[in-house]
Amino acid sequence: xxxxxxxxxxxxxxxxxxxxxxxxxxxxxxxxxxxxxxxxxxxxxxxxxxxxxxxxxxxxxxxxxxxxxxxxxxxxxxxxxxxxxxxxxxxxxxxxxxxxxxxxxxxxxxxxxxxxxxxxxxxxxxxxxxxxxxxxxxxxxxxxxxxxxxxxxxxxxxxxxxxxxxxxxxxxxxxxxxxxxxxxxxxxxxxxxxxxxxxxxxxxxxxxxxxxxxxxxxxxxxxxxxxxx
Amino acid sequence: xxxxxxxxxxxxxxxxxxxxxxxxxxxxxxxxxxxxxxxxxxxxxxxxxxxxxxxxxxxxxxxxxxxxxxxxxxxxxxxxxxxxxxxxxxxxxxxxxxxxxxxxxxxxxxxxxxxxxxxxxxxxxxxxxxxxxxxxxxxxxxxxxxxxxxxxxxxxxxxxxxxxxxxxxxxxxxxxxxxxxxxxxxxxxxxxxxxxxxxxxxxxxxxxxxxxxxxxxxxxxxxxxxxxxxxxxxxxxxxxxxxxxxxxxxxxxxxxxxxx
Numbered sequence: 049x050x051x052x053x054x055x056x057x058x059x060x061x062x063x064x065x066x067x068x069x070x071x072x073x074x075x076x077x078x079x080x081x082x083x084x085x086x087x088x089x090x091x092x093x094x095x096x097x098x099x100x101x102x103x104x105x106x107x108x109x110x111x112x113x114x115x116x117x118x119x120x121x122x123x124x125x126x127x128x129x130x131x132x133x134x135x136x137x138x139x140x141x142x143x144x145x146x147x148x149x150x151x152x153x154x155x156x157x158x159x160x161x162x163x164x165x166x167x168x169x170x171x172x173x174x175x176x177x178x179x180x181x182x183x184x185x186x187x188x189x190x191x192x193x194x195x196x197x198x199x200x201x202x203x204x205x206x207x208x209x210x211x212x213x214x215x216x217x218x219x220x221x222x223x224x225x226x227x228x229x230x231x232x233x234x235x236x237x238x239x240x241x242x243x244x245x246x247x248x249x250x251x252x253x254x255x256x257x258x259x260x261x262x263x264x265x266x267x268x269x270x271x272x273x274x275x276x277x
Numbered sequence: 278x279x280x281x282x283x284x285x286x287x288x289x290x291x292x293x294x295x296x297x298x299x300x301x302x303x304x305x306x307x308x309x310x311x312x313x314x315x316x317x318x319x320x321x322x323x324x325x326x327x328x329x330x331x332x333x334x335x336x337x338x339x340x341x342x343x344x345x346x347x348x349x350x351x352x353x354x355x356x357x358x359x360x361x362x363x364x365x366x367x368x369x370x371x372x373x374x375x376x377x378x379x380x381x382x383x384x385x386x387x388x389x390x391x392x393x394x395x396x397x398x399x400x401x402x403x404x405x406x407x408x409x410x411x412x413x414x415x416x417x418x419x420x421x422x423x424x425x426x427x428x429x430x431x432x433x434x435x436x437x438x439x440x441x442x443x444x445x446x447x448x449x450x451x452x453x454x455x456x457x458x459x460x461x462x463x464x465x466x467x468x469x470x471x472x473x474x475x476x477x478x479x480x481x482x483x484x485x486x487x488x489x490x491x492x493x494x495x496x497x498x499x500x501x502x503x504x505x506x507x508x509x510x511x512x513x514x515x516x517x518x519x520x521x522x523x524x525x526x527x528x529x530x531x532x533x534x535x536x537x
Binding site for chain 2: 230
């Protein structure tokens with residue numbers, strides 16, 4: 049068995065010395081903190097976070113997300129951002145010169161976009177924008193979904209994990225903060241990249257995953273077609 | 278959350294599946310006649326007369342069997358009574374709603390019912406207590422807990438597995454508890470057509486983009502016991518032959534492996 053990180057259930061007290069408790073915990077006594085979720089304890093020098101195993105995605109400002117167009121209004125698109133609440137995209141927040149009533153030409157129902165959360169209010173209404181570098185309509189490729197709390201693990205420290213998968217499989221990968229992942233390349237390589245991502249998802253709570261992923265990708269090297277770039 | 282909530286299938290996923298199909302694989306990497314992982318736990322509800330929890334990929338259903346004494350139908354005084362009901366729970370999928378059964382749940386219930394009834398799986402002649410007056414009534418209630426395509430097969434396996442372990446509660450009426458009399462094991466296999474390629478056990482995305490669908494129920498002697506075609510598209514004669522072969526081949530594997 050591989051070594052796992054510390055797993056806590058709601059109500060478990062979190063051991064700490066001088067670190068600050070940041071996410072996923074509540075105060076349960078004088079200078080005592082307890083976990084809010086069933087998940088793992090993530091520590092660094094300054095902070096302690098509880099990362100739940102699963103849970104819904106709630107948008108935060110400036111999150112880059114992948115969303116799907118569900119509905120078209122005269123000047124707005126309704127976007128499914130893999131969250132309990134839908135989001136909205138106004139035609140003025142796109143890079144195209146649109147006119148009201150004719151926005152279907154640019155984004156149709158079922159299209160995916162890579163956008164950014166522009167604003168969110170206390171009613172959990174949120175707005176998406178496409179006006180920033182790299183934001184666009186996604187075309188071709190494939191979309192998969194993972195639980196949103198596992199996104200940081202997929203990306204890895206400074207993008208190390210996702211870059212490793214990208215380089216090894218020769219695919220283009222865009223990870224949205226909301227747990228949707230877009231992959232582009234030749235289908236065979238995409239399937240290998242999906243397997244790799246699923247492996248990270250299933251073993252997100254273990255230690256030394258990066259090394260095992262490297263070994264896994266090395267073992268799959270023979271199956272990968274190199275002419276996709 | 279399901280992959281494609283609200284039943285909107287994206288262009289991206291559709292073209293990926295189409296591309297994969299051209300290379301002889303499916304969207305999730307399966308072969309055309311390959312099944313998703315199937316898990317069946319019988320006697321899942323201890324207080325029911327028979328029960329089963331079925332997981333077919335991410336589709337999850339719970340079947341409960343209730344057996345009680347009741348009146349036979351006037352036209353069949355010497356046969357037990359059998360009814361099937363399918364409930365699509367609102368928690369299973371965003372578009373499912375509570376209320377009276379809709380077209381989909383009625384169709385699933387009827388296909389499951391027909392497969393079991395026409396294969397003569399349960400020996401209804403042995404379920405008579407007093408001819409014309411009192412017979413055993415078998416209720417099969419299927420609850421869909423999670424929907425990711427192919428309810429027909431998941432519900433059918435659940436019903437068959439639950440019936441095979443069901444007990445007739447004779448002790449309630451001064452008799453003895455006995456196993457429900459079972460003759461054979463019908464297995465249904467659903468096949469859909471994606472761009473002229475036939476694939477079995479479609480997941481939600483494949484179901485959404487398929488043009489037509491057929492469910493074929495076979496028994497171990499190789500006989501076709503029930504068949505139901507759905508959706509707007511059509512099958513050529515050769516395709517129907519292929520579908521029958523596929524369903525009896527895949528069906529016998531499933532019967533051996535999971536419904537012993």
